[in-house]
Amino acid sequence: MKIAATGQFLLVLMACSVIQIVCQSLHGNETDRLSLLDFKNAIILDPQQALVSWNDSTQVCSWEGVFCRVKAPNHVVALNLTNRDLVGTISPSLGNLTFLKHLILTGNAFTGQIPASLAHLHRLQTLSLAANTLQGRIPNLANYSDLMVLDLFRNNLAGKFPADLPHRLEKLRLSFNNITGTIPASLANITTLKYFACVNTSIEGNIPDEFSKLSALEILYLDINKLTGSFPEAVLNISALTGLSFAINDLHGEVPPDLGPIPDSLSNLKYLGQLDLSFNHLNGEVPTKGIFKNATAVQIDGNQGLCECSDGGQVSTASDVYSFGVVLLEIFIRRRPTDDMFMDGLSIAKYTAINFPDKILEIVDPKLHQELIPCSTEKEELDPCQETPIAVEEKGLHVTLYGKHWICCTKPTPGERISMQEVAAKLHRIKDAYLREY
Numbered sequence: 001m002k003i004a005a006t007g008q009f010l011l012v013l014m015a016c017s018v019i020q021i022v023c024q025s026l027h028g029n030e031t032d033r034l035s036l037l038d039f040k041n042a043i044i045l046d047p048q049q050a051l052v053s054w055n056d057s058t059q060v061c062s063w064e065g066v067f068c069r070v071k072a073p074n075h076v077v078a079l080n081l082t083n084r085d086l087v088g089t090i091s092p093s094l095g096n097l098t099f100l101k102h103l104i105l106t107g108n109a110f111t112g113q114i115p116a117s118l119a120h121l122h123r124l125q126t127l128s129l130a131a132n133t134l135q136g137r138i139p140n141l142a143n144y145s146d147l148m149v150l151d152l153f154r155n156n157l158a159g160k161f162p163a164d165l166p167h168r169l170e171k172l173r174l175s176f177n178n179i180t181g182t183i184p185a186s187l188a189n190i191t192t193l194k195y196f197a198c199v200n201t202s203i204e205g206n207i208p209d210e211f212s213k214l215s216a217l218e219i220l221y222l223d224i225n226k227l228t229g230s231f232p233e234a235v236l237n238i239s240a241l242t243g244l245s246f247a248i249n250d251l252h253g254e255v256p257p258d259l260g261p262i263p264d265s266l267s268n269l270k271y272l273g274q275l276d277l278s279f280n281h282l283n284g285e286v287p288t289k290g291i292f293k294n295a296t297a298v299q300i301d302g303n304q305g306l307c308e309c310s311d312g313g314q315v316s317t318a319s320d321v322y323s324f325g326v327v328l329l330e331i332f333i334r335r336r337p338t339d340d341m342f343m344d345g346l347s348i349a350k351y352t353a354i355n356f357p358d359k360i361l362e363i364v365d366p367k368l369h370q371e372l373i374p375c376s377t378e379k380e381e382l383d384p385c386q387e388t389p390i391a392v393e394e395k396g397l398h399v400t401l402y403g404k405h406w407i408c409c410t411k412p413t414p415g416e417r418i419s420m421q422e423v424a425a426k427l428h429r430i431k432d433a434y435l436r437e438y
Contacts (some may be wrong), residue, residue: 031096032076033060038093045087045109067102075099082128083107090129092117102126106151110134114157119143120210128153130173138174151255152177153197154261161203168192175199175221185210194240198222207232223276231256231282241269245276254284255306278302294347297337297420324423325349325409334365349410 039217040051052064060076061068067078076097088109094103095117106128113136114129125146127302130153137159138152147166151173160181165172169190177200187193188210204226211217211234220235223245230253235244255277272291276299285307291297300306329348330336337348355363411417 029060032099035093035096036060036063036066036076036079038192039091041396042091043086045085045090047085050081050084051332062425069099073138078102078104080104081108085109087111090115090134094118095120097121099123101146104128105132106130108132112136114139116140122146125149127151138179141165148192161198165190170216171195173197174201177201179203183208187211188212188213188323191216193217195219198225199245200224204228205235209234211235212237216240217273219243219326221245221248225249227251231277236269239269240271242271243274245299246280247276248302250281251277252281252283255282255287255300272367273297275299282306324420325417328409332365333363345412 018077036054040054043051050064060066061074065077065079065081067080069074077099078101079094079097080102082104083106088110089112090105090110092115094100095115100121101123102125103118104126110129110132112134114134116139118127119139122143123146124144126149127144127147128149128151129150132155132410133154134157136157136295138157141147141150141162142164144166146168148168149171150165150169151171153173154176157177157179159179161179161183163184163185163186167190170192172193172195175197176199179198181203182205183198183203185208186207191213193214194218197219199221200223202225203222206227206229211232215238217238218240220238220241221243224247227246227249229251231251233256235241236256269290274297275291278299279302282300282303286292286300286306326337326348329352333348333352335341337350342348342351352363407421408416408418
């Protein structure tokens with residue numbers, strides 16, 4: 001009798017527990033559902049019908065862009081509506097999604113301000129509102145203790161550079177906003193930071209010396225600002241850097257030699273693959289070692305005080321020829337030297353040379369095929385620097401290429417490159433030949 005009574009009690013206890021869990025799940029889900037419906041109601045245009053599934057006939061966790069916890073209670077943990085062309089404002093009700101970890105609304109047309117209620121999202125790890133038209137100031141971010149990604153790229157946000165940023169940030173992108181003031185030294189306390197971009201804002205001053213503590217930093221892009229002073233030597237101690245750009249600022253002085261001859265004992269900046277210092281007021285001789293060996297990885301245009309010297313110490317214009325050759329290649333194969341495919345020693349020049357002449361039509365911009373001229377079907381063996389046209393049997397077409405215009409412009413050493421006068425003469429001959437055909 002006792003055993004039977006005990007069994008009945010346990011069954012009742014289990015049933016109550018199940019009911020309690022279900023009730024908690026429904027309650028949590030209901031709060032999330034109502035908050036998301038408020039968000040939907042703030043949308044005035046949904047051209048892709050992205051929110052058509054957001055209705056009472058379907059469960060919240062099956063709505064497009066909504067992701068929930070697997071275990072009960074099934075709270076919403078992520079909202080991702082990237083590139084849905086939504087028009088409207090961001091509802092403050094999103095601040096009720098207290099279990100939300102990822103809020104990604106990139107590539108829409110949201111207007112208005114970033115709701116202050118989002119500060120309630122203490123579990124948030126990703127906040128990406130990039131490529132919208134949001135206005136106002138960046139809200140206080142001190143409560144986002146778990147935030148790792150803050151991406152507010154390309155909005156209309158204004159105000160001072162945000163202070164009290166979360167200390168677990170790994171990516172901070174504020175580019176193309178009207179951010180003013182200076183970069184605070186306290187930013188260097190975020191030692192987890194790997195990516196920092198603040199391009200085309202209105203920040204001024206210089207890079208704080210404390211930035212040398214950012215040992216994990218891989219990307220530092222601060223183009224098109226009002227930075228002043230000498231080259232920020234603090235970055236020389238950030239050995240993890242792979243991309244560094246201060247283009248179009250008001251920096252002056254000499255380029256530090258440590259950017260060129262990188263000491264083997266220190267291995268500083270050994271991963272640096274892109275460097276843009278163009279359009280500042282730098283002067284002196286351009287280093288010839290380190291990253292400066294790879295001309296496609298370095299941009300230094302617009303610094304009238306800089307001089308590039310050949311091995312004999314004489315001023316050389318060979319870099320102009322190289323740059324022009326790279327531009328021709330960009331047009332010809334419709335790729336940029338900074339494309340992800342160009343890494344581990346493969347440059348745009350080497351890539352083109354490898355495919356010349358047999359596979360040239362496989363890499364050429366397809367739109368240029370319309371400009372190809374019918375020719376004979378005999379295939380010729382070519383040297384990359386010869387001027388004979390390439391005949392392509394399979395298509396009955398040829399591409400009128402002169403290797404000296406692109407491959408020979410981009411030879412590794414300055415002495416191997418042809419002069420700009422030769423380049424101009426060859427281009428004129430190509431133009432004349434083209435006009436005669438038509």
